Amino acid sequence: MASTRNLLELKLPDFDPEVDGIIRQEMLRNEETLNLIASENYPPKSSMKALSSMLSGIYSEGYPGERYYRGLQHIDRLESLALERARRVFGAEHANVQALSGSNANIAAYLGLLQLGDRILSMEIDSGGHLSHGAKVNVVSKMFEVRQYGVDPATGLLDYDAIRAQALEFRPKLIVCGASAYPRTIDFERFARIAREVGALLLADISHIAGLVVAGLHPSPVPHCDVVTTTTHKTLRMTRGALILCRREHAAKIDRAVFPVLQGGPHQSNIAAIAVGLRHLETPEYRQYVRDVVTNARRLAEELLARGLRVVSGGTDNHLLLVDLEPQGIDGDAASIRLEEAHIVVNKNKVPGDKGTAKKPFGIRLGTPAVTTRGMGPAQMTRIAGWVAELLARPADDAVRDRVRDEVRALCREFPIYRPTF
Numbered sequence: 001m002a003s004t005r006n007l008l009e010l011k012l013p014d015f016d017p018e019v020d021g022i023i024r025q026e027m028l029r030n031e032e033t034l035n036l037i038a039s040e041n042y043p044p045k046s047s048m049k050a051l052s053s054m055l056s057g058i059y060s061e062g063y064p065g066e067r068y069y070r071g072l073q074h075i076d077r078l079e080s081l082a083l084e085r086a087r088r089v090f091g092a093e094h095a096n097v098q099a100l101s102g103s104n105a106n107i108a109a110y111l112g113l114l115q116l117g118d119r120i121l122s123m124e125i126d127s128g129g130h131l132s133h134g135a136k137v138n139v140v141s142k143m144f145e146v147r148q149y150g151v152d153p154a155t156g157l158l159d160y161d162a163i164r165a166q167a168l169e170f171r172p173k174l175i176v177c178g179a180s181a182y183p184r185t186i187d188f189e190r191f192a193r194i195a196r197e198v199g200a201l202l203l204a205d206i207s208h209i210a211g212l213v214v215a216g217l218h219p220s221p222v223p224h225c226d227v228v229t230t231t232t233h234k235t236l237r238m239t240r241g242a243l244i245l246c247r248r249e250h251a252a253k254i255d256r257a258v259f260p261v262l263q264g265g266p267h268q269s270n271i272a273a274i275a276v277g278l279r280h281l282e283t284p285e286y287r288q289y290v291r292d293v294v295t296n297a298r299r300l301a302e303e304l305l306a307r308g309l310r311v312v313s314g315g316t317d318n319h320l321l322l323v324d325l326e327p328q329g330i331d332g333d334a335a336s337i338r339l340e341e342a343h344i345v346v347n348k349n350k351v352p353g354d355k356g357t358a359k360k361p362f363g364i365r366l367g368t369p370a371v372t373t374r375g376m377g378p379a380q381m382t383r384i385a386g387w388v389a390e391l392l393a394r395p396a397d398d399a400v401r402d403r404v405r406d407e408v409r410a411l412c413r414e415f416p417i418y419r420p421t422f
C-alpha cells in the first residue's frame, strides 16, 4: 500500500526523467526558435495548470444534468461554465465543448446535419481547405459525396461567382467554408446567400481565424451559419481542443453526434482548460494581442514583398501569409529545412497554381500568433523578413545560415516565451 501511495506522489522529474527531459528539451527548442507555424501558439500557464489537474482521470459520459455516471456535480458545473462562456464569447445560441479535436468537431457536425452519402461542397486542400473538409485521403470523402471549390489561381482569392455556379450545379446538402491556409477575409454573408439559394446548410470552420473573430477583426460567421466549428489552440491561444457552435434548432442533433455517435467520455481536464482559455478571450489584453498578431502579419508580408518575394494575393488580412517560391526555384520542403537550420520554423504548403506535390510543394506558410505571444512587434517582423529573404536567396551559403542562426537565437533570448520559473 505504502509504495503505491508513494508512486502517486512522485513528481515527473523523479519518476520519469526520460519523459521529463524530452519535455524540457522541447521547451528549450521553442525558446530558441522563431515559431512561424500559423496554427501554433503558446497557451497561458493558467490553462495548462487546469489541463494537468486530476480531472484527467474523470469519466463523465453525457452532458451536464444527463450523465451516465454519478459523482459529477462539480464536473457539471465546470462544463456548464465552459458552455456559457463559449456562447457568450461568440454570441452563439448553442455550444458543445466535448469534441476532442477540430477534425472530430467537423465530422460530428456532418454526422449531426447530414445522412451518410449526402453531398458536401467544400474548399479543396490545395487551395487552403482542411483534410476534414473532405480531402480524398480523409474518411469524410468516403462517408459523403464531396465536391470541392478552389481559389482563382491568378489572384489566390475565393471566386464567389464560381462557387455559386458549382453549388447550383452540384446541389449540396451542406456547404463548408473556412480554411487552413487562406490569407484573406472570408465573406460568410456571401456564402450564406449561396447556401440559401441552393437550399444547403452552411458550416464555417474558423479554426484559424477564431481569435480575429473574437476580437472583431474578422466578420463573425455566427449570424450567417447553421454551425461554426473551431479548434481552440491557434489564434485563440488555448490548449488543444475544439468548440462547436450552432443554432438552437440543431443543438440536439449536434450534441448527439458528438456523444454517443462519434465519441465516448469527454476529457474534462481539456474542458477545464478551455473554460480558463475562454476567460482569457474576454480580457482587453487578449484583444490587444490579436490586434498585434494582425499588425505583425501585415508588416511581415510587406517586408517580404519589399525583398522581392511573391506573397500570395499580395499580402494578408489575417494572421498568416503564403509565399510562392517558384521564382526562387526552391521547393517548400527544402526551404523549410534550410530555415529550420537557422532556427526559423515554418511549414511547407501548396500555393495557388502549385505544380508540386503535397510533400514537395512550391510554397511555405508563415504565421505570427506564436511570435506575437512572445511580445515581438513590427520591428522584429522586419528583421525576420530580412532573415527569411536572405536564407531563401542564398540557400547554399552556410556562412549566412550560421550568422542568421546566431542572430535569431539572440533575438529569442530577448523575448522569452515563459518566465524561467515555469
Ligand SMILES: Cc1ncc(COP(=O)(O)O)c(C=O)c1O
Residues within 6 Å of the ligand: 039, 100, 101, 102, 103, 104, 129, 130, 132, 178, 179, 180, 205, 206, 207, 208, 231, 241
Ligand atoms: C481549418 C481547420 N480545421 C480543422 C483543423 C483540425 O484540427 P485538429 O488537428 O485539432 O484535428 C485544422 C487544423 O489544422 C484546421 O486548420
